[in-house]
Amino acid sequence: MMTAETLVEISDLNFSYDTRAILNGVNMTMKRGQVIAIMGGSGSGKTTLLKLIGGEVTPSSGYVKVSGQIIHELNRDALFAMRRKMGMLFQFGALFTDLSVFDNVAFQMREHSDLPESMIRDLVLMKLHAVGLRGAHRLMPAQLSGGMSRRVALARSIALDPMLMMFDEPFTGLDPISLSVIGSLIRRLTDALEMTSVIVTHDVQESLSIVDYVYFIADGVIAAHGTPEEVKVSKAPFVHQFVHGETDGPVPFHYPAQTYLKDLQLEKTVA
Numbered sequence: 068m069m070t071a072e073t074l075v076e077i078s079d080l081n082f083s084y085d086t087r088a089i090l091n092g093v094n095m096t097m098k099r100g101q102v103i104a105i106m107g108g109s110g111s112g113k114t115t116l117l118k119l120i121g122g123e124v125t126p127s128s129g130y131v132k133v134s135g136q137i138i139h140e141l142n143r144d145a146l147f148a149m150r151r152k153m154g155m156l157f158q159f160g161a162l163f164t165d166l167s168v169f170d171n172v173a174f175q176m177r178e179h180s181d182l183p184e185s186m187i188r189d190l191v192l193m194k195l196h197a198v199g200l201r202g203a204h205r206l207m208p209a210q211l212s213g214g215m216s217r218r219v220a221l222a223r224s225i226a227l228d229p230m231l232m233m234f235d236e237p238f239t240g241l242d243p244i245s246l247s248v249i250g251s252l253i254r255r256l257t258d259a260l261e262m263t264s265v266i267v268t269h270d271v272q273e274s275l276s277i278v279d280y281v282y283f284i285a286d287g288v289i290a291a292h293g294t295p296e297e298v299k300v301s302k303a304p305f306v307h308q309f310v311h312g313e314t315d316g317p318v319p320f321h322y323p324a325q326t327y328l329k330d331l332q333l334e335k336t337v338a
């Protein structure tokens with residue numbers, strides 16, 4: 068088998084909001100055809116990493132290269148052209164409520180191409196077919212279930228045949244069946260369209276069943292990484308806590324606080 072081409076290369080990436088360091092020396096490689104999960108505790112910098120890949124924020128040092136181009140060195144036009152090849156689904160972006168399912172999926176094709184309407188029709192139906200919703204093209208978003216809306220959003224995000232798809236929490240709030248439908252769709256679409264998909268998620272079990280590689284981020288650094296097989300048997304306390312869903316471990320359950328005693332005394336003085 069030919070070695071797959073590297074689509075995203077992240078090298079020694081550092082990023083801070085003002086003086087607050089969020090990511091410290093992150094290195095990652097993502098190949099065409101791969102589904103990659105990024106996991107980590109709340110506030111560990113996962114969404115920020117997606118923003119760096121999409122060029123919404125600029126690294127303090129290091130770089131993100133997509134398809135051989137360093138993102139933060141692109142001029143405005145080149146960045147926009149690059150973004151058209153990236154699909155981003157942040158918290159599964161809402162559908163336009165006043166447009167039908169068909170028009171939601173057609174929206175970007177109409178905005179960004181000069182394709183004739185007859186061709187747009189075929190393409191939209193093809194994208195909807197890929198998510199199993201061709202028969203629902205006339206429905207309005209209000210008539211869809213949560214799982215169906217997400218599938219339409221997925222069809223819309225692949226409308227322009229992206230080479231890279233980024234999903235921020237694609238499984239949140241779904242029942243177990245819809246969740247595995249979305250999971251297997253992400254896998255199948257990645258394979259069929261030969262794209263690369265990055266999933267930021269807390270859903271370890273679903274992710275491990277569909278991804279090729281997992282990165283765990285903690286305090287802005289990659290704490291562990293590996294294939295699902297490697298991750299499942301990992302003895303590293305951090306990975307173990309995640310994979311086995313333990314509430315406390317290296318990732319603390321409690322937000323930093325003053326001692327309990329102090330809080331209680333404070334309450335007494337207030338009362």
Ligand SMILES: Nc1ncnc2c1ncn2[C@@H]1O[C@H](COP(=O)(O)OP(=O)(O)OP(=O)(O)O)[C@@H](O)[C@H]1O
Pocket residue numbers: 084089107108109110111112113114115116
């Ligand atoms: N615009 C901003 N300005 C300043 N700080 C920010 C900004 N956006 C995010 N942060 C901080 O950066 C840190 C990383 O945020 P990020 O959203 O990347 O975390 P995350 O890993 O995606 O978390 P979660 O899983 O809870 O969504 C957080 O502590 C957050 O408070």
